[in-house]
Amino acid sequence: MKDKNFIIERQILRIGNKISNGRDKDLIPFDLTANQSEALLYFDNCPGRSIIDLKEHLRITHQAARNIVERMKRKELLYVVISEEDGRFKQVYLTEKGRTTCDDLKHLGTNVGCQLLKGLSEEEKDQLLSLLLKINDNV
Incomplete structure (x- = not known):
């Protein structure tokens, strides 16, 4: 059983690396990082969410989240407003x-997703999604 777990883990890692490398190339025309x-x-x-929310979502430091938002403001992709409820x-x-840009990214992601899941039935996609969500909860 331990060997099987190791093989599965390695396959997930390989798939992740392939997706990550392809994603980096796909983002070059957008001048964006992952x-x-x-x-x-x-x-x-x-x-309307905050930089703190982004930090928690991406699991990065507050400084890194602030830097991301600042760079994207300079690229005119985001803007920030002070809350009327809490200054x-x-x-x-x-x-x-x-x-x-976001619409273009979604379109690109849909194309990559279609290629990635090519040959899987809708039932297999549902099973895969269920299993991936369980695995994600374990991490």
Whole structure:
């Protein structure tokens, strides 16, 4: 059983490395890092959330999250507003350029996902998703 666990772990690692390497190449035209693209998608799904929320989502330091948001503000992908409820709380939103870039990233991700899951039935995709969620909870 231990050998099987090791083989599975190595296969997951290989798949992750292949996806990560391909993703880095895919992001070159967008002038984004992987964390920046994740931040863009995060603020698309959770508009008005804070840098602290991003830090927790990406599991990075507060300084790293702040740097990501600052760089993306300079690229005119994000903007920050001070909360009306709490002046210490800064809310982050996508700019119009950020929305367009995010839509392009989703389209690219859909294409990569289709290639990755090519040949799997809908039932197999459902099973895989269920198993991956369980594995993710274990990590």
